[in-house]
Amino acid sequence: AQKVTQAQTEISVVEKEDVTLDCVYETRDTTYYLFWYKQPPSGELVFLIRRNSFDEQNEISGRYSWNFQKSTSSFNFTITASQVVDSAVYFCALSEGPGANSKLTFGKGITLSVRP
Amino acid sequence: KAGVTQTPRYLIKTRGQQVTLSCSPISGHRSVSWYQQTPGQGLQFLFEYFSETQRNKGNFPGRFSGRQFSNSRSEMNVSTLELGDSALYLCASSLESVNFYGYTFGSGTRLTVV
Numbered sequence: 001a002q003k004v005t006q007a008q009t010e011i012s013v014v015e016k017e018d019v020t021l022d023c024v025y026e027t028r029d030t031t032y033y034l035f036w037y038k039q040p041p042s043g044e045l046v047f048l049i050r051r052n053s054f055d056e057q058n059e060i061s062g063r064y065s066w067n068f069q070k071s072t073s074s075f076n077f078t079i080t081a082s083q084v085v086d087s088a089v090y091f092c093a094l095s096e097g098p099g100a101n102s103k104l105t106f107g108k109g110i111t112l113s114v115r116p
Numbered sequence: 117k118a119g120v121t122q123t124p125r126y127l128i129k130t131r132g133q134q135v136t137l138s139c140s141p142i143s144g145h146r147s148v149s150w151y152q153q154t155p156g157q158g159l160q161f162l163f164e165y166f167s168e169t170q171r172n173k174g175n176f177p178g179r180f181s182g183r184q185f186s187n188s189r190s191e192m193n194v195s196t197l198e199l200g201d202s203a204l205y206l207c208a209s210s211l212e213s214v215n216f217y218g219y220t221f222g223s224g225t226r227l228t229v230v
Binding site: 046050091095097099100101102103104107108 | 172213
């Protein structure tokens, strides 16, 4: 069975601080996909990144970066120089891939509050 | 390109009633999934439809059902509503391809059962 653990439930930082959101996953599949979604107060889940199990390259997109380590089954997300607009709930999710088993298994989410 | 559209945005129903929620996927997306989000259980998978067929189902009672039409639009129905069905219901669509890019979500329908 698949499982995603986001051990941090709430994080509060002051604007311009760096913050790392942790994600640990469990799966028996060799092919899988990992995602991060952002959920602002409006409720919509906004896609941030997708990573498949064969691509362990870290990725940077502006102030966002992701560290994927298969050896520790982790897919951590770092926001550099956080801003108030980053305040939201962040979800890490796991999927076996396209087709009949494409469902997403989500972690419980991390509520990030960025104070001015 | 229009995103995933869910209607209505908000709904208040009485215990014992039934409700139907609607989802229009992104044009060209044939896979539609539904998720329930509650404070206690988080985001849980309800079911997934592809080409009008239910392809996968989560662990929810039979009161929760869905369907998909030939234009890929989907509806989910909850019969005999219970207080615990109060939740945000999110619909998501996906382009079926070898390179799986995941799902695009709608803004959700917030259902309150009183």
